[in-house]
Amino acid sequence: MAPAKEQNQKAFRLKRRNWGMAVDEDRCTGCEACVVACHAENNIATVGEEQAARGRAMHWIRIERYYEGTFPDIKVKYQPVLCQQCDNAPCEAVCPTYASYHNAEGLNAQIYNRCIGTRYCANACPYEDRYFNFVNPAWDEPLNLQLNPDVSVRSVGIMEKCTFCIQRIRAAEINAEKEKRQLKDGEFNPACVQSCPTEALVFGDLDDPESRVSRLAKSNRAAKLLPDLGTKPKVTYLRRGSWYDEQNT
């Protein structure tokens, strides 16, 4: 009995994925649905006015806004910035306790109970997308009831960051493994991607040439943030398009 069962388990192996994201700046309208969806999914604490004024607000995904020109010839660009899940991540090399490490699927994971709060990783991150808990997060009762049981609540002195909603990745993998099938493209999405009304955010497997995200990563509009640092980010940005008439002239 036992060997047969073992064999059965061996016969099916879930494909290892290389999760990545594409951010289409041409679709993004700066609506910030992703920002709040992320707060709700990942138990990110609101820090209040006093702490926010000291630069301690935590938003794993944020919309950056860039102005160009002066009134009235003014142009604005929105750029959603989240952890770039670098393949050559500066945050990982500096962590003395291996709290910040590279997991098997290539994600920059953060192990909260290893973290001792040196904040070296936040200093090293060129995208400024690591957030430190300067105060113990608190939820006025009964706001604590909104907390997602799948995501651990961080405490004071801990660094936290975007995980690509690893709890959703794990849940989907466990499900697929149970059903002995491979994950389909777009079967599940991180919270920000799921709520994005314009579909500016696309998530998927970069190693699968057929996935939406890997096709977008090959687009002629594709670019990376701060590529010359050699961090090899897994988030691709798609430049804003120009109007077809402008292209023709």
Added chain:
Amino acid sequence: MDRRTFLKLSSLGGATAALSACDKSGKLRGQMIRFIPEERLVPGVAIWKTSLCRQCCSGCGLEVRVMEGEAVVTRHGQRGLMQMGLAKKLEGNPEHPVNRGKLCARGHAGLQVTYNPDRIRFPLRRTGPRGSGQYRQVGWDEAVTELSTRLGSISSQGKAGSVAFLTRALRDQRGVLVQRFLAAYGAPPAVRFEFFDDAVLRRANYLSFGRYQLPTFDLARANYVISFGADFLSTWNSVVAQNRGYGAMRQGRPGLRGKFVQVEARMSPTGANADEWVYAKPGSEGLLAVSLAQVMLSERLRPAEAAREAGARIEGWTQGLSDYSPEKVQDQTGVAAARIRRLARELAAHRPAVAIVAGVPLAQTNGLANALAVNALNALLDAVENPGGIFFTPRPPLAYLPSVEESSSAKSLAERILNNPVPIEALLVYEANPVFASPATWHVRETLEKIPFIASFGSFIDETSILADLILPDHSHLESWVDHVPESGSTTAVASVAAPAMLPLHHTRAMPDVLLDVAHRLGPKLDPVESALPWKSYQEMLQSAFEPLRNHAGSVKAQKADDFWSQVQQNGGWWSEQSDPPPKAPATAERSATVVKVAQPELDGDARDYPFNFLPYASQQFGDGSHANLPWMQEMPDVISTAMWSTWVEINPRTAERLSIRQGDLVEVRSQHGTLQAPALLAPGIAPDVVAMPVGQGHEQYGRYASGRGANPIKILCARVEPETGALAWAATRVNIRRVGTRGKLVLFGGALRESPRNYRYR
């Protein structure tokens, strides 16, 4: 602490842990009683329930992630612990035609309405003077009895007509129920009040197209979008539906990318997305639209007849609009003649093109003319009920349909409550806060204070409900039966409905059920009530309202009544298969007689004493201010300013330099009707003679997260109106500004980050 108490405490074992779990009443969590669970869920396993968003009037479908948890709840007036299903996360309902699985920021934050620590947990009876906030807890029976006795005695005095019901636009069966209740009782219809009420656009759509309705935009198939002041990607109309269309318009069609032009005087979050941002003087947008039409007519790019009825509303249309040539309007609008010509040619050459108008252009004394001008432009571009243009959502064949308000909020509030010659004997308030959202010159608070009896169905103490004598708190939208008929956002007819996603946390009751209860108690006294309100509960009413849909081709095919009803709930509603355009209202003499002259707006205040046009705008976080009590919304950085927990005055950097105002300085804004103070925000995207402020902060009373924070720009507005609809011209106030200090409270998220585009270079 002496040694004895220390020992006592530590002997309790885990004393600190227990203390931190203290209830407000000081009771230890462990000492609280445990209620028998009313439902059983597997711990750790999420179930998904359909629901509906009630954060704005769009009516997006929700899927609620419900998981088992332990909550402190109130049952039979007692607090205790209960294992129950708790809503953990809101997502869009993928099947719902309005939002197709997507959800906006304010929709997500709906979760914090349910779990808000400032929610009213049980019925309250006022004990102190009005506005003191002193209340005592009463039972539901006592509260409902008081309300029905009051209403009963007013009606036996023959004064039923002096009872007023104040609410927002209710596009669900709640609206029908309130209407029927008031009719049966003998009171006039409900007064609907919203600060941003779109009455001008509805009126214009009626005059141009025969429909009292907001339009639905088919952006996904448009090649060219020109928007006049409409913040349609952030706050206005059906935002999620419009964002979905916009994304597809940009990158949904290989090789074809639509162009988007925004016309406004203060760059909105929507305008920031434009390929071409056009500055036009506030209120002159109509002139620009007519001038665009003039170019198309004079250059024979479009036939004048294409505009049909919508064109006939504009004076001089049949004569080719010669008064509105680009050269004649360029000084009035601030847009160069050559640019107007180019835009007109582009629009005509790249159809399907669609024009959108909302916001500042309509909140002027010439608002209706501006709206009619843009409507005529749309008709000229053949955008009405054509792919890539505007549509009107058909109405579903429900047994009862909520009416769409034809009057403006300002007009109905003034006529029915503020200046009513018959004094109001009793006021019922549901989901409206006119004390906050009205100019100080209206004296709403003073008028309401004189009303002998006010009852509120509110979930929170706000500026209006604090005046109430009796508070009958409603369930949150996740705890109650919800339904909705969207006015816009879908090209098929939609009737949404959903059962409660979770059990109520507190000792609250759904407003419609309370109203039905009151009606039954008044029953023998008011004969027509029984016939008009035959239902025992709101749920029963919904089921009978949805019954006729079974015989229409739609998303739910079940034949048996019970199957149909359960399937409709499961799907989150019913939507029709094909998109028949809704029938047009017949052309009346009144409609065909209306012809407007498009001209400049009149502003309040002398240009020398008050040199700046003051533009309040719906904020991305708080809308009209009703979401200011949600911490997620307070801490969400505004996308343009990156401000959190703040209000600010947007000033052009050159203007600020001239007035020695630096970022964050405290600035006094003075109109003829009042002053306020707020920190300055130097915004490159605002005209030098305009200052702008977000609406939403400045609550005196709205829970711990919103109270006493920032300033309320509505308070200093003038009382000018658009004459035909009576809608408040909230963009018609002129102000002056001066620096009064260095330390304004302005919290920016972006300040600490690298803001220069040079730091983020592309490969």
